[in-house]
Amino acid sequence: MTAAVMEPAAMEDTGLRSLLRARKGILLSALALLLVLISLAALSVGATGIPISRAFTILADAATGRSTVGGDALIILQVRLPRLFLGLLVGAALASSGALMQGLFRNPLADPGLVGVSAGAAVAAAATITLGDALLAPFIGALPFGALPAGAFAGGLLTTLGLYLVATRQGRTSIATMLLAGVAFGALSGAVMGLFSYLSDDRQLRDLAFWSLGSLSGATWTKVAAIVPLILPSLLLMPFLARGLNALSLGEAEAFHLGVPVQRVKALAILLVAVAVGASVAAAGMIGFVGIVVPHVLRLLAGPDHRTLLPASTLLGATLLVGADTVARTIAAPAELPIGILTATIGAPFFLWLLLRRQGGMAL
Amino acid sequence: MTIILEARGLSYRRSGRALIEDIDLTIQEGSLTVVLGPNGAGKSTLMRLLCGELAPTAGTVLLNGVPLRNIPAWLLAHKRAVMPQASDLAFPFTATEVTGLGVEGLGRGLSRADRQRLVFESLEQADVAHLARRNYQTLSGGERQRVQFARVLAQLKAGSTVEKRQLLLLDEPIASLDLKHQLAVLATARELVRKGLTVIAVLHDLQLAAGIADDIVLLQDGHLAARGTPDTVLTPTRLAEVFGVILKEDALPPHPWALAMA
Numbered sequence: 001m002t003a004a005v006m007e008p009a010a011m012e013d014t015g016l017r018s019l020l021r022a023r024k025g026i027l028l029s030a031l032a033l034l035l036v037l038i039s040l041a042a043l044s045v046g047a048t049g050i051p052i053s054r055a056f057t058i059l060a061d062a063a064t065g066r067s068t069v070g071g072d073a074l075i076i077l078q079v080r081l082p083r084l085f086l087g088l089l090v091g092a093a094l095a096s097s098g099a100l101m102q103g104l105f106r107n108p109l110a111d112p113g114l115v116g117v118s119a120g121a122a123v124a125a126a127a128t129i130t131l132g133d134a135l136l137a138p139f140i141g142a143l144p145f146g147a148l149p150a151g152a153f154a155g156g157l158l159t160t161l162g163l164y165l166v167a168t169r170q171g172r173t174s175i176a177t178m179l180l181a182g183v184a185f186g187a188l189s190g191a192v193m194g195l196f197s198y199l200s201d202d203r204q205l206r207d208l209a210f211w212s213l214g215s216l217s218g219a220t221w222t223k224v225a226a227i228v229p230l231i232l233p234s235l236l237l238m239p240f241l242a243r244g245l246n247a248l249s250l251g252e253a254e255a256f257h258l259g260v261p262v263q264r265v266k267a268l269a270i271l272l273v274a275v276a277v278g279a280s281v282a283a284a285g286m287i288g289f290v291g292i293v294v295p296h297v298l299r300l301l302a303g304p305d306h307r308t309l310l311p312a313s314t315l316l317g318a319t320l321l322v323g324a325d326t327v328a329r330t331i332a333a334p335a336e337l338p339i340g341i342l343t344a345t346i347g348a349p350f351f352l353w354l355l356l357r358r359q360g361g362m363a364l
Numbered sequence: 365m366t367i368i369l370e371a372r373g374l375s376y377r378r379s380g381r382a383l384i385e386d387i388d389l390t391i392q393e394g395s396l397t398v399v400l401g402p403n404g405a406g407k408s409t410l411m412r413l414l415c416g417e418l419a420p421t422a423g424t425v426l427l428n429g430v431p432l433r434n435i436p437a438w439l440l441a442h443k444r445a446v447m448p449q450a451s452d453l454a455f456p457f458t459a460t461e462v463t464g465l466g467v468e469g470l471g472r473g474l475s476r477a478d479r480q481r482l483v484f485e486s487l488e489q490a491d492v493a494h495l496a497r498r499n500y501q502t503l504s505g506g507e508r509q510r511v512q513f514a515r516v517l518a519q520l521k522a523g524s525t526v527e528k529r530q531l532l533l534l535d536e537p538i539a540s541l542d543l544k545h546q547l548a549v550l551a552t553a554r555e556l557v558r559k560g561l562t563v564i565a566v567l568h569d570l571q572l573a574a575g576i577a578d579d580i581v582l583l584q585d586g587h588l589a590a591r592g593t594p595d596t597v598l599t600p601t602r603l604a605e606v607f608g609v610i611l612k613e614d615a616l617p618p619h620p621w622a623l624a625m626a
Binding site: 102103106107108243246247248249250251253254256257258259260261262299303304305 | 412415416417437438439440441442444445446448451452453454455456457458461462465466468469470519
C-alpha cells in the first residue's frame with residue numbers, strides 16, 4: 001500500500017516534544033534537577049535570608065551528628081526543612097493524584113480539588129477535630145495527629161467512590177456529570193464545614209479556616225512523619241498502574257481486551273488517590289489546581305503516556321508547590337499568604353483557558 | 365480441522381430480557397465466520413460473550429477447550445484480539461502510541477526494538493503509516509478505525525510469541541471506512557485467515573459477507589436462525605424471513621470485490 005505524502009502542517013509532534021516523548025530519561029532528569037534547585041532556594045530564601053553555602057554547612061553538620069549553633073540553624077532545621085519536606089510530599093501527592101484520577105476517569109479535567117475529593121477529605125478531617133475532641137476526648141484524651149490523616153483518607157475515599165458511581169456509566173465517564181457532581185459535593189462539604197464552624201470554639205475555628213484555605217505554615221516534623229508512610233508508598237505504587245491507565249484511555253472494554261485487570265486497576269487507583277489526597281489535606285488543607293495544571297503541562301511537553309506522566313507529575317508537582325510556597329511566604333514578608341490562595345489565583349484562569357480551548361473545537 | 369471456539373447453551377439476559385438465547389456454536393480454526401442479523405438481533409452481545417467481556421447468564425464459551433472464565437485476562441489477550449466499533453480516546457496519543465498499546469506488556473522475549481518493529485509493520489499493514497505521528501483525536505472516523513485495526517494487528521503479532529492459535533473478533537470493522545479501505549481491511553483479514561488465524565466478524569453488507577465468509581452465523585431475536593456456508597444460509601426465503609427484504613438470489617455477485625482491489 002502506498003503512503004500518502006505528508007503535509008508539513010499535519011505533523012504535530014516535532015522538535016522538543018518529539019524528543020521528550022521518545023526520551024523519558026531526559027525529561028525526568030531535567031525535572032529532578034529543577035526540584036533540587038528549587039528546594040535549595042526554598043531553604044535559603046525567607047524572612048531571614050540564609051546563604052545557600054551556610055544552609056549546606058548546617059545540613060552537613062546535622063547529618064553528621066555535629067551540634068549546630070545559632071538562630072539560622074534553628075530556622076533551617078526546625079522551620080524550613082520540615083516545611084520543605086511537607087511541600088514536596090503534598091505537591092507530589094496532589095499532582096500525581098491528579099494525573100491518576102484523569103487516567104481513571106478518562107478525562108483531563110478531573111482533579112481532586114475540583115471534583116470535591118479534597119473537600120470530602122477536609123470535611124472528614126474537620127469532623128475528626130470537632131466531633132473527635134468532643135466525643136472521644138473524655139475517653140482517650142487529645143487525639144493523636146495520626147487520626148487526622150485517617151479521617152481525611154476516609155472522607156477522600158468516600159467522595160472518590162461516590163463520584164465514580166455517579167459519573168461513570170458502562171465504563172464511560174461523562175465530563176458534565178463529573179464536574180456537576182463535583183459542584184454538588186463541594187456545596188455539600190461547604191455546608192457541613194459551615195455547620196462545623198457554627199458549632200466550633202475559637203481554637204477549632206482557626207483550625208477549620210486553615211483547612212479551607214490550605215497552607216504549609218503549620219509544618220512540623222510530627223506532621224511530616226505522620227504523612228510520609230501514607231504518601232511515599234502511594235507515590236511509589238502509582239507508576240505500576242501506568243500501563244493499565246494507558247489502555248484505559250481506549251475504554252474499559254478495550255483495556256480488558258488488552259489483558260488489563262480493569263477492576264483491580266480502578267480499585268487500586270481510587271485507593272491510592274484517596275490515601276495521597278487524604279494525607280495531603282490532613283497536613284496542609286485544601287490546595288487546589290496543582291493536580292490539574294501539572295499533568296496538563298506535562299502532557300503538552302511530553303505526551304500522555306502514563307509511564308512518563310506519573311513520575312514526571314510527582315517531580316514537577318513537588319517542585320511547583322515548594323516554589324509557590326516560597327513565593328507565598330516571601331511576597332508579603334514577614335506576613336505570609338495562604339498557599340491555597342496563590343494556587344487558585346494561578347490555577348483557576350488556567351482551568352478556564354482549558355475550557356475555552358475545548359469549546360474552540362480543539363482536542364484537549 | 366480443529367475447533368478453536370465453542371459456545372454451549374449460551375444465554376445472556378439483562379433485566380429479564382433475553383438478548384442471547386441458548387446458542388450452540390462451533391468455530392473451526394483458520395476460518396472466517398461472519399455474523400449477520402438485523403439491528404437488535406444480538407450480534408454485538410454475542411461478540412462480547414465470545415471475547416469474554418460479558419459473563420453469560422447460562423452456558424459456557426470454550427477457547428481451545430478451556431472455559432473463558434478460567435483464562436486470566438493477560439493470557440486471554442495473547443489468544444484473542446478484539447476490534448471495537450468506533451472508539452474515542454481520552455488523551456492525545458499519536459497513532460503510533462495507540463498502536464503501541466497493542467504490544468505494551470504483551471508477548472514473551474520481545475525487546476524494545478522488536479516491539480517498535482511490530483508497531484511499524486502493523487501501521488503499514490493497516491495503511492496508516494503516513495499518520496504515524498498524528499494525534500489520534502484529530503483523525504477522521506475512518507482513519508481512527510484503521511489505527512484501531514493496526515493496534516489489533518500489533519496485539520496479535522505480540523501475542524503470537526505466546527500463543528500461535530489466535531482468534532480475532534471484529535465488530536463492524538468497516539462501518540466508517542471508505543470503499544477502498546473496507547476492502548483492504550477485509551482483504552487483510554482474509555490473508556491472515558489463510559495464514560491460520562481464526563476471524564469472526566460482524567458485518568452489515570450481505571454482499572461483502574457472501575464474498576469473504578467461509579461460514580455465516582445468522583442471528584434473529586437472540587436466537588441462531590441459521591448457520592452454514594453463504595450459499596446455504598443466504599437464501600431468498602430466509603432473508604425475507606429474517607431481514608424482511610425481498611432479494612433476488614442472482615443479484616448477489618459471486619465475487620463482489622474482484623472489481624475493486626487495484
